[in-house]
Amino acid sequence: MRRSETWRGVLNTASLLAAWLLIFLVFSLLRPDSFPTARNLETILRQSTIVAMSALAMTYVIISAGIDLSVGSIAACVSVVIAVLLKEGHGPWTAVAGGLACGAAIGLANGLLIARLKVGPFIVTLGTYLIxxxxxxxxxxxxxxxxxxxxxxxxxxxxxxPEERWRIFPNGIWLLIALAVLAAVTLRHTRFGRHVVAIGSNEQAARLCGVNIEATKVWIYTLSGLFAGLSGLMLFSRLRLGDPTAAVGMELEVIAGVVIGGASLSGGEGSVVGSIIGVLIMYTIRSGCAQYGLPNWVQEIVTGAIIVAAVALDRLRVRKTA
Amino acid sequence: MPFLEMVGLSKSFGATKALDSVSLAVEAGEVRGLVGENGSGKSTLMRILAGVIRPDQGAMRLGGSEYAPRSPIDARRQGVAMVHQELSLCNHLSVAENVFLGMEPSRMGVLERNELERRTGKALARLGYPDLSVHTQVGRLPIALRQIVEIARAVAIGCRVVVFDEPTSSLTEEDAERLFQVVRSLRESGHAVVYISHFLDEVREVCDTVTVLRDGKVVPGEAGASDGFSSDPTSSLSNEEIVRRMVGRSVDELYPRSERKPGEVVVEVRSLSGLQKPLEIDLTLRRGEVLGVAGLNGSGRTELLRAVFGLDPVVRGEVRVAGILRAGGPFSSWRMGMGMLSEDRKQEGLALGLTIADNMTLPCLQRFGRWGWISQRAEEATAHSWAESLGIRCRGVGQKVADLSGGNQQKVAIGRLLLHDVDVLLLDEPTRGIDVVSKSQIYQLIDRAALQGKAVLFVSSYLPELLGVCDRIAVMRRGRIARTLPASEWTQEGIIAEATGA
Incomplete structure (x- = not known):
């Protein structure tokens, strides 16, 4: 079949969507009054947005066979930078620009260390995570x-x-949707996107073919920092203050979402849309558990089980088709 | 005037001279075969041509003008492409994306997919594969078609020189035949092709001319050219002559060998097949016997050993030790009295960070204590006595293996087998990368083990040692045992001829 690869991608996304709908359906049956409401759906989307922003760029990082553990710290830091700039009397645009520049700069530092000094991304970003x-x-x-x-x-x-209902979503969610489309198209239809996949698939081959590995990696991690900064912006918007202790462990939620979305930690595989759905799945479960009255610790166990199950299922599927 | 000229190329790595003033000239529309034993300098020469490394001396010309590639990409831009033995493709990208990887037609960074796919399709059609879909993910293609993608990569960007490095080592016969067609079509369209292969029948089939390398030099041909250039038309050379030129060196090493008398059969292997290699292996091994396994790289020597030991999956067939069927992996092999020495001492053979004692006693710790508690004293005492009898040079058995020389590391690895008192020793390249004295000591250990009634299966790529140490030698070709004869009936030339199918 021509275009078979596109179909496979669509199929993968469709099965993820189906899984999400199934989970949604189960909770809707359990809590028919409160769960399947427009309001609740919007709440889930709003909660997902912070993590989903970082997941967009993390998809690129993981497809290139890398990892970025610093995104949670960057988000917290950016929320503080924005708050400080506002407090000092700067305008909101300046505050946002300052915060995002800060995030991108940290990402750039990650990228330079990884690409130039050839230190493993796990170590580099573990360091920046603390720093x-x-x-x-x-x-x-x-x-x-x-x-x-x-x-x-x-x-x-x-x-x-109520008078603004015609917008359907708040601006932050629209921004996420726009960026997701942009990230998905970039991954598939630009040289940069193809080089990201090539590096994750076979770095030696990519180097042999003249792909600029260093520059590509620096870009990937800079983008990851920038998008973590956008998570920080969303975090600030939600808390209305800068909190240096917020978003602890967020990097793991981001990675989990990307992996549920079909990315492989050994590189070469992953999709932007899949990652978004992966994050949505996690937050739907969380919301459902909360409304069902399950305590926090049960939610954590369920989320963990879902991550392992999702990846195991995916591997099983891959082995079948291979 | 030749299209590609390499003049007086020399290259040293440390003290070893990999290439010594090698010259090579290939015309457009010529397929040049390049043959030589492992380590004769073929791959060094080709890596220089492809811009991976730079020569210490010498120069190259391409189409009459200076050619000094700074990198593989640079070489490709100037028109020299390499089709690697281990394919350098990205399995997750499509055929078209792989063909133009690094040189994608694009506008402002956005791929021009139609252009990309059109040009890829054109290149594939020229190679005789117009039906191969340019959208398919490369990881889903069979090996033979992946190779076509790699060749298309060379053709699509207009390379005039194409180098094939052992292109058929992982192909079936039909696929190899189709590959030859592609090589011929490259010749027809005026490409200069360099074709490296171990298989002489294959060289005979596709190459117009042959150059033989030995010990980093071009072996002078019939014409006796003294300027270093030398090639002969394939048709004027017999296989025997090529083999003679490849080997042509004297053997002067010490192989201690006592009078040994093989006892009863201890290992029986029946139609053993792995996932790809080995294929349908039958062999028997007697007590007190050393059976050598020869063959080219990729012929399945190592895979045979690993399959016998149960380290790699076995698809068909069985292994019996003293009449008992082996069921299960390495653990049961050890229990049945079979021990293996990996060819990869550093990665797989030894735990470099642990001590000599730890490494030697690892497979049989239960002997040194009860209920999981290990008596370190007993362990070290045993290791110490073995280290002495093996002549391992160390400060004590508490020393880290990483600090030892290669030869002493290898003795620790063999000592592990002897300490465990296995009946069957499976040795894969036991003398690789160690000095001559240590080699000789290891030959002694093998001899001593055989005298004590142990059976040894000895895989090596170094023919003199096989001929010197073994009682019988089996020669492998493309995953199968081609022929087994007593060592006294083999010659180096005979083994190479058998291994290359000459």
Whole structure:
């Protein structure tokens, strides 16, 4: 069949969507009054957005056979940077630009260390995970930073007022959707995107064919930092303050979402849309468990089981078709 | 005037001279065979041509102008492409994406897919594969078609020189035949082709001319050219002559060998087949016998050993030790009195970070204690006495294996088998990369083990040692045992001829 690969991709996404719908259906049957409501769906989407932002770029990182453990710390740090800039009287645009620049700069540092010094990405980002977290705490003097200002940043992930219902989603979610489309198209239809896959698939071959491995990797990790910064922006919007201790462990949720979405940690495989659905699956389960009255520890066990099951199922499927 | 000229190329790695003033000239529309034993300098020469390494001396010309590639990409841009033995493709990308990897037609970074696919299709059609879908993910193609993709990569960007490095080592006969067609079509379209192969029948089939390398030099041909260039038309050379040129060196090493008398059969292998290699292996091994296994790289020597030991999956067939069927992996092999020495001492053979004692006693720890508690004293005492009898040079058995020389490391690895008192020793390249004295000591150990009634299966790529140490030698070709004869009836030339199918 011509275009067979495209079909396979569609099939993969479709089966993920089906899994999500199934989970949604189960909780809807368990809690028919409160779970399958537009309001609840919107809440799940709003909660997912913070993690999903980072998952977009993490998809690139993991497809290139890398890993980025620093995204949670970057998100927290960026939320503090934005809060501090606002508190000092800068405008919201300046604050956002400063925060995102900070995130991208940390990502750039990750990328340079990984590509130039050839230190493994696990080690490099484990280091920045601690460094950035520490820097965020120092910047916030070990407390949350409250700018005490009413700016439009606060509404990026807020509920829409009744007269604004026509927008369907708050701006933050629209931004996520737009960026997801952009990331998906870039991965498939640009040289950069193809080089990311090539590096993850066979780095030796890519080098032999003249792919600029170093530059590509620097870009990948810079993007990861930038998108972690966007997570930080969303985090700020949700908390309305900068919190250096927020988003602890977020990097693992991001990685889990990407892996549930069909990416392989050994590189070469993964899809942007899959990653988004992966994150949605996790947050749907969390929301469902909460509404069903299950305590937090049960939610954690369920989420963990789902991650392992999803990956095991995927491997089984791959082995069957291979 | 030849299209590709390499003049007086020399290259040293440390003290070893890999290439010594080698010259080679290939015309457009010529297929040149390049043959030689492992380590004769073929791959060094080709790596220089492909821009992977730079020569210490000498120069190259391409189409009359200076050619000095700085990198593989640079070489490709200037028109020299290599089809590797281990394919360098990205399995997750499509055929078209692989063919143009690194040189994708694009506008502002966005791929021009139609252009990409059109040009790939054109290249595939020229190679005689117009039906191969350019959208297919390469990982889903069979090996033979992946190779076509790699050749298409060379043709699509207009390379004029194509180097094949052992292209058929993983192909079936029909696929190899189709590959020859492709090589011929490259010749027709005026490409200069360099074709490296161990298989002489294959060289005879596709190559117009042959150059033989030995010990980093071109072996002078009939014409006796003194300027270093030498090639002969394939038709003017007999296989015997090519083999003579490949080997042509004297043997002067010490192989201690006592009068040994083979006893009863201890190992029986019946139609043993692995996933790809080995194929349908039948062999028997007697007590006190050393059976050598020869063959080219990739002929399935190592795979045979690993299949016998149960380290790699066995698809068909059986292995019996002293009449008992082996069921299960390495653990049961050890229990049945069979021990194996891996060819990869550093990765697989030894735990380099552990001590000599730890490494030697690893497979039989239960002998040194009860209920999982190990008596270190007993362990070290045993290891110590073995280290002494093996002549391992060390400060003590508590020394880390990583600190020992290669030869002493290898003695530790063999000592492990002897300490465990196995009946059957499976040795894979036991003398690789160690000095001559240690080699001789290892030959002694093998001899002593055979005298004590142990059976030894000895895989090696170094023919003189096989001829010197073994009682019988089996020669493998393409995964099968081609022929087994007493060592006294083999010659180096005979083994090479059998291994290459000459």
């Amino acid at each position: 950035v977290r520490g820097a965020a705490k120092g910047l916030g003097q070990e407390q949350t930073v409250d700018p005490q200002r009413q700016v439009w940043l606060n509404d990026l992930l807020g509920s829409l007022a």
